[in-house]
Amino acid sequence: MTTPATAAPAIRASGLRRSFGDTLAVADLDLEVGEGAVFGLLGPDGAGKSTLIRMLATVLRPDGGEASVFGHSVTTQAALVTPRIGYMSQRFSMYPDLSVAENMDFFATIRGVSKADRRIRSASLLEGMGLAEFTKRQAQHLSGGMKQKLMLATTLMHEPDLLLLDEPTTGVDPVSRREFWRILAGLHRAGKTVLVATPYMDEAERCTQIAFLDSGRIKQFGTPDEIKARVPGRLVEVSATYPRAALAAVQGVPGVESAHLLGDVVRVLWSGAAQPEQALGAALAAAGVDGAGTREVAPDMETVFAYLAGTVAEPHEAAPSGTGSFAS
Amino acid sequence: MRQAMIRIGAIVRKEFRHLGRDPRMLLAVVITPVIQLLLFAYAISFDVDHVATIVIDFDKSPASQRYLQQYEGSPFFQVVAHGSSLADVDDAFDHNTARVAIVIPSGFSRTLASDAAAQVSVLIDGSEPNAAKISQAYSVALNQLYGQQLTRDWADAQGLDLSSFGLLQPQIRTWYNPERRSSDFLIPGLMVVIIAIVTVQQTAVTLVRERDLGTQEQLEVSPMRRIELMVGKLLPWTLIAFLDVALITGLGRILFNVPLRGDFWALAVGAALFVFASLGMGLLISAIAPTMDTANIMALLIAFLPSFLLSGFAFALDQIPVFLQWISYAFPARYMVTISRGVFLKGSGFAELWPEMVSLVVYALVMLVISSVLYGRRSRA
Numbered sequence: 001m002t003t004p005a006t007a008a009p010a011i012r013a014s015g016l017r018r019s020f021g022d023t024l025a026v027a028d029l030d031l032e033v034g035e036g037a038v039f040g041l042l043g044p045d046g047a048g049k050s051t052l053i054r055m056l057a058t059v060l061r062p063d064g065g066e067a068s069v070f071g072h073s074v075t076t077q078a079a080l081v082t083p084r085i086g087y088m089s090q091r092f093s094m095y096p097d098l099s100v101a102e103n104m105d106f107f108a109t110i111r112g113v114s115k116a117d118r119r120i121r122s123a124s125l126l127e128g129m130g131l132a133e134f135t136k137r138q139a140q141h142l143s144g145g146m147k148q149k150l151m152l153a154t155t156l157m158h159e160p161d162l163l164l165l166d167e168p169t170t171g172v173d174p175v176s177r178r179e180f181w182r183i184l185a186g187l188h189r190a191g192k193t194v195l196v197a198t199p200y201m202d203e204a205e206r207c208t209q210i211a212f213l214d215s216g217r218i219k220q221f222g223t224p225d226e227i228k229a230r231v232p233g234r235l236v237e238v239s240a241t242y243p244r245a246a247l248a249a250v251q252g253v254p255g256v257e258s259a260h261l262l263g264d265v266v267r268v269l270w271s272g273a274a275q276p277e278q279a280l281g282a283a284l285a286a287a288g289v290d291g292a293g294t295r296e297v298a299p300d301m302e303t304v305f306a307y308l309a310g311t312v313a314e315p316h317e318a319a320p321s322g323t324g325s326f327a328s
Numbered sequence: 329m330r331q332a333m334i335r336i337g338a339i340v341r342k343e344f345r346h347l348g349r350d351p352r353m354l355l356a357v358v359i360t361p362v363i364q365l366l367l368f369a370y371a372i373s374f375d376v377d378h379v380a381t382i383v384i385d386f387d388k389s390p391a392s393q394r395y396l397q398q399y400e401g402s403p404f405f406q407v408v409a410h411g412s413s414l415a416d417v418d419d420a421f422d423h424n425t426a427r428v429a430i431v432i433p434s435g436f437s438r439t440l441a442s443d444a445a446a447q448v449s450v451l452i453d454g455s456e457p458n459a460a461k462i463s464q465a466y467s468v469a470l471n472q473l474y475g476q477q478l479t480r481d482w483a484d485a486q487g488l489d490l491s492s493f494g495l496l497q498p499q500i501r502t503w504y505n506p507e508r509r510s511s512d513f514l515i516p517g518l519m520v521v522i523i524a525i526v527t528v529q530q531t532a533v534t535l536v537r538e539r540d541l542g543t544q545e546q547l548e549v550s551p552m553r554r555i556e557l558m559v560g561k562l563l564p565w566t567l568i569a570f571l572d573v574a575l576i577t578g579l580g581r582i583l584f585n586v587p588l589r590g591d592f593w594a595l596a597v598g599a600a601l602f603v604f605a606s607l608g609m610g611l612l613i614s615a616i617a618p619t620m621d622t623a624n625i626m627a628l629l630i631a632f633l634p635s636f637l638l639s640g641f642a643f644a645l646d647q648i649p650v651f652l653q654w655i656s657y658a659f660p661a662r663y664m665v666t667i668s669r670g671v672f673l674k675g676s677g678f679a680e681l682w683p684e685m686v687s688l689v690v691y692a693l694v695m696l697v698i699s700s701v702l703y704g705r706r707s708r709a
Binding site: 054057058059079082083085087089091092093094095096097098102106107109110111112138 | 331334335338339341342345346349350541542543545546547548549550551552
């Protein structure tokens with residue numbers, strides 16, 4: 001899906017490092033993102049996502065290593081980088097007392113967008129994002145989802161080639177989240193490169209490439225399908241009247257890699273040679289679990305990362321393979 | 329260059345929008361100076377006149393009556409009561425109905441007639457030191473006057489011609505403020521305090537606000553240079569500070585009849601330099617203050633107190649302890665108070681005030697450099 005251009009990649013980082021006090025936020029990170037990718041940066045809070053994005057956006061200086069955007073260094077050639085990027089920080093960073101239109105116009109003006117372009121672009125962006133009727137509303141009176149859309153629209157006013165989006169959908173209702181991703185898909189089709197950080201695993205599926213970040217290091221890297229393929233075996237859901245009893249019954253059965261409760265079902269990762277329905281059914285029956293049923297499901301990212309974090313992250317914490325495998 | 333002007337224009341427009349959207353801020357920069365001016369000018373008046381005075385005449389003679397007429401005729405004292413015993417003095421002081429008591433003992437006229445020095449008690453309520461000090465001085469002066477009068481009367485009675493005798497007559501004149509009206513002397517200084525408060529506080533907060541809102545990062549990813557941001561931020565406040573200068577000058581002229589004797593342009597240039605120096609101080613605060621609250625408190629401490637206490641506004645600079653005099657050099661207000669009073673009262677211009685102006689230029693440059701360095705260091709830390 002990523003077609004590395006003949007020119008420099010959208011993002012290239014090598015040995016990138018940044019710490020705050022004693023905390024190493026980003027640790028010797030290597031990364032390459034090709035042009036046109038929708039690159040998902042996943043990971044829990046404090047994984048280093050924001051630090052990485054802010055360094056790429058030139059607003060934070062790295063302690064060590066090098067990073068470049070479209071071939072320009074973010075430290076020594078920041079003035080060449082910033083015109084081509086749109087940076088959306090994690091917190092709402094517009095003027096609350098200015099209206100939607102005034103915010104967009106102000107940031108576009110200092111970005112050097114001409115008056116004529118400002119008028120045309122803001123009209124089409126506001127229309128496309130469903131903000132057209134709120135142009136006169138002060139930013140502080142917008143809903144959470146609309147605020148995020150305003151920030152994205154503002155970020156797009158100078159038509160950047162690379163969007164650096166730091167958790168744009170955090171704290172946004174599900175409907176707005178879907179809409180936001182619909183807009184990102186449109187940008188992807190238009191050929192923009194998008195680097196988007198998110199704590200939501202389900203959003204990873206919408207990316208062309210993903211990296212899972214933890215403690216400032218990239219633990220997993222690849223397309224969603226590649227990463228799913230790293231999980232050996234199949235995913236089976238076991239339902240029962242008493243799910244805890246079912247969980248106890250399937251744990252320790254040969255072929256069960258892992259088992260955990262998810263809501264009122266038990267999720268089992270099966271790597272045995274036999275059909276999981278039969279083997280698990282037998283174990284459940286033997287334990288006398290009431291109303292048991294099994295069903296194979298497609299693995300989702302949540303489960304994949306839970307599995308990979310448990311098996312890969314810890315034993316290979318310091319292993320160089322953890323940093324070497326993701327340059328595509 | 330054209331692009332830079334457009335960016336600065338965008339900042340200026342935005343700043344005025346913030347101001348327009350926030351009635352409290354508008355109030356703070358336009359209405360507050362007026363209120364402060366009226367409040368300060370009326371309340372901290374150092375003028376002392378019509379001091380409530382109680383007189384007790386134990387002598388009740390024509391001589392004592394004549395003596396007391398001096399007080400009744402003076403615009404400085406206002407005889408509000410005639411007491412009959414010393415207890416009345418206590419009573420009047422306790423109830424604040426009088427601040428000065430004149431007590432003439434019995435035998436006053438007899439002592440005068442016998443050519444000895446007559447004693448009169450002048451009791452002064454010292455709880456207001458300024459009024460007390462001035463009351464004392466006036467009362468001594470009245471006594472001297474009366475003494476001379478007596479001497480002259482005596483000489484006349486003896487048929488002597490004193491005109492050839494050469495009595496020493498001191499002629500005291502107060503220059504620049506002949507009536508010693510405290511509003512003349514307060515308002516030029518007050519202008520300095522008010523400009524300091526408006527400019528320092530607002531710049532201190534305005535940059536911290538960008539940081540708090542997270543908009544600073546957005547400004548950083550734009551091609552705008554830091555100096556453009558600073559200029560864009562300074563321009564609106566310079567304009568507003570000038571509005572305040574005009575407002576205070578106008579009100580001072582109209583309401584308080586403060587003279588404007590010197591070169592108006594010297595005042596304008598001095599005010600501009602002072603505004604820049606104060607804005608530099610504000611930038612310095614915003615460069616180091618972590619939050620809006622800290623910035624506010626720092627601005628209050630740095631702008632208000634020194635410009636009030638260490639500028640010559642409230643206390644003459646040669647009257648304060650030496651180490652405080654040294655500290656006063658570190659704040660721009662002292663230079664501006666000199667300029668302001670020089671222009672308003674002494675009729676000074678550039679020829680006399682250039683050393684203060686040079687000091688302000690140096691001060692402003694040092695502040696801008698330090699704060700630019702510190703602000704830059706902090707922003708990408």
